[in-house]
Amino acid sequence: MDSLCSSWLPTQALILQISLIFGLTSASPDSQALKYPSSSCTLKRTVGASVQLPLTSPLNSSIREIEWNWQPENDEKTQLVTWKPQTPTPDWYDLEEIYKHRLNLTEKAFLSIRNLTMEMSGLYTAKIKFNTGKSKEEKFRLCLYDPIPHPQIQIRSSSNTSGWCNISLECEIPGNTGNLTVIWLSQGLPRHLEQRGIPPNSRNLSLSLPISHIKSHLTCVVSNPAEEKNATLHLEDICPWRGSLQSKWLWLCILLMVLMVSLGAGVWIWMRKKMQTRRGRWVHSPANGSPSPSDRGIYEPSDCCDQQPRPSL
Structure with missing residues (x-):
């Protein structure tokens, strides 16, 4: 039989645990x-x-x-x-x-x-x-x-603390009666995973992993000398809010900052135009000696209002 999972997992897959299960307490004739x-x-x-x-x-x-x-x-x-x-x-x-x-x-x-x-x-x-x-x-x-029943990965516990996802899993094999080998494989996880509480002859797996790696997955491979079957669990299904939701909050904050900057710039431009309109009034009547249309322009208040009044005769 070919090596386990050689056709569906890369050679870089990390073996987290190998647990040999030597049957039940009583020997069965199918072993x-x-x-x-x-x-x-x-x-x-x-x-x-x-x-x-x-x-x-x-x-x-x-x-x-x-x-x-x-x-x-x-x-x-x-x-x-x-x-x-x-x-x-x-x-x-x-x-x-x-x-x-x-x-x-x-x-x-x-x-x-x-x-x-x-x-x-x-x-x-x-x-x-x-x-x-x-x-x-x-x-x-x-x-x-005996044929191997399809295994299932059961989530026994999960928690999120300080940017880490803590999980406890069990590779459950319904109706298992024969000698089986259980191997945990991973893809996309760092090499320095923290493993806790893994007995040598158990199908349980406990580990902590950074939230930045929740897009990886774990696979439980169950085999005997004749065949193998597996079950895969995507870690996003265990710790979704720390990854996807955190990303959504980040984008929301960026959007709010852009809106605030745009709104502030719009208010500043509007106030600047308002002040320029008040300072520069050039519409005058010809009877009062206003300039001709060709000479019209924007006058500062000092140009039209600082002249000394003429003495009366």
Whole structure:
């Protein structure tokens, strides 16, 4: 199985916590890893899936016969089918009704199994017999696991203090009964995150992060040797008011300052024009010796009002 989340998260993703959950207190029959190490399993699948056991030996005229058998866990070996190049159809042995319609042999003599059940795990062996009298075996250990339910990230607590968002999360796995691995991944967070109260074997995550990084997100990845599922939580959903609302208040303050400056400038211009209108009156009657239209202009009060009165005769 490829490395976790290699197709959907960048390599720079920060691993916040790795918690190995080794099942419940009582061992369950679906925990194949309790019986065999994951490294010993040739093929790993979940219940209900399909699998194909491919042979590395090519089909040619040197092969006389191929016989497939199966040894379930803690049980005797069972012969399944025999294939011969001269026979157009494979020769199936008597199988239980539950297995008859789930097994198939391909044109290349690969054993194909569909709708897997937990009982179908075990060791599958293809015995290849050659015309020379020699033979060889190709073995496949099939390990089966219960499907992983979709995890959910539950917010246990959250608070905003002094520009920091404090959160406590839990990666909840409904109906979990098997051995699972839980990994927390992040994207867009600083490396110096403050982690608090993270037990070594827990799905809980507690941390504090600056408000400036609330646009990042956390991902809880749950996996077993056969599959993985994940849930993602956007941190803006936890601390929205410290980020978006604070930005709105900043823009509102800037807008108010612009309006106040514009209003003050308008008032100042209006008052200046009003004063100039009062100081410069040039409309006079011709009978009083006012200047002609061509000589009209703006006169200061000192130009028209500071003349000494003429003495009377």
